[in-house]
Amino acid sequence: MEEKKVRVRYAPSPTGFLHIGGARSALFNYLFAKKYNGQIIFRIEDTDIERNVPGGEKSQYDDLRWLGIDPDESPYEPNEKYAPYRQMERLDIYRQYAEELVRRGDAYYCYCTNEELEIRKEEQLNNGVKAYKYDRKCLNATKEQIEAYKKEGRKPCIRIKLHDHEKIEFDDLVRGKVTFSSDDLGGDFVIMKSNGIPTYNFAVVIDDHLMEITHVLRGEEHLSNTPKQIAIYRMFNWEPPKFGHMTIIVNQNGKKLSKRDNNILQFMSQYRDLGYLPEAIVNFILLLGWTPDSNKEIFSMDEAKEEFDPKRLSTSPSMFDQQKMTWTNAQYIRRLDDARYLEFIKPFMGKALDLSKYDDKTLLDIALLYKDEIGCGNDIIAPLTNIISPSEVEGEEEKAMLALDTTPKVFKALIEELNELKEVNPENIKQVFKNVQNAIGVKGKALYMPVRLALTGVSHGIELVNIIKILGKEEVIARLSK
């Protein structure tokens, strides 16, 4: 038999923006597809019309592309053979298949209301039933009853008629063999809601089959959905795709990352705004729950495509560690060439200084001083601000340093030396300090620290000679003269 072309999908619901978990899911699917020369499609599961948010879909798509994950097919680049890619545009398709199931007796209309269901669930639980299941009331309803419901104006949903005592087994790409019983699926679940919109489990099966998806890599939260979906595949006599369930990402408390958790930055847009590089995010996420067959830590997308293997996906939950992500980002910032670095860092420098006052060459010179120090673009703002608009000296130690007996002498000598200076560059400035040291016999901390404090107000930062170079001779003299 000819091997089917690998087709995978990333299928978010547009109920929010792209977050860490979604990005990981998309990334692993993308890598898997590319490793096997396959395709990845971007499909929108927008059947929860209540929770869809405006802009959710487009921003997810844009963020994905920003990360370097380009879908082969999507609502914006459809393949006519499989389009449309939004589930709400495929309603007719689902209805058709659902009705086919009803005709065959594999599904049935259900007129029970939520309230009725709730009451009967209560009853079951009170009678010592441990796991509630739909009681199939409507499966066994008489024609008269159904007519009565219709007269009342009740709109039915469609429930699948599960086979009893059926073993459902699948070979998970990550976990190996997983077994369920059809008895443990929670009863005949709804496949079409009474508003004519399919439920997730039904729409997914229809779409994955019609779009010829061969592999489904998704979060562990879907593990218990898989037997339900397989039950549907069986009803249609379709071959299910291969499933792989990756672990969830948890926060510091060991809880699943929730979109509402504000303690943790989890949206791609937040990281972009803070000055994280897409390549770094991809690299970090790649290593969250997956390890290569080597000690390699830094991966380009191409290397990742080459080495990715779902078998090496972890089976236990991964904690999201922002510190390591920042470390990864720092590694990537350092690898940037000058042009890309400047382009990347400029907007952040703009928050500390007036960009129009500097040419690109100068900006780059300044930015380069921080290249090895920052974890993200945002990190350049505070130290730059300290230099451009210094704060008052605070702290006892700092004040004492500035009040040293030798300080006035140091400043005076330094100003004199600087006045002599023709070209302000680090080499010359170093020489200036040497001259001052020789002239008045002050060295080390007592020499440098008061100058640093007078210039920036704080006791830490980049090399003093570089600070002087950034400020320029006149500004330095002005600040020392105060």
Added chain:
RNA sequence: GGUCAAUUGGAGAAGCGGCUUAACUCAGUGCCCUCUCAAGGCACCAUUCACGGGUUCGAAUCCCGUAUUGAUCACCA
């Protein structure tokens, strides 16, 4: 509570029956460098793999039980 999974240092984790005195990385600690912070360099950081049994000449690795953690049990996805 039912079902399905997971459990190796603070974190990501490798190891999957003898090569392990448990790799590598982040974080942490100490030292060096240094006017300072950061970066960088060097070193330290699990006698032990949730616990209890078993199998074996030999177990972190296989089996069984217990505990804990997670996911899920909707006309949400």
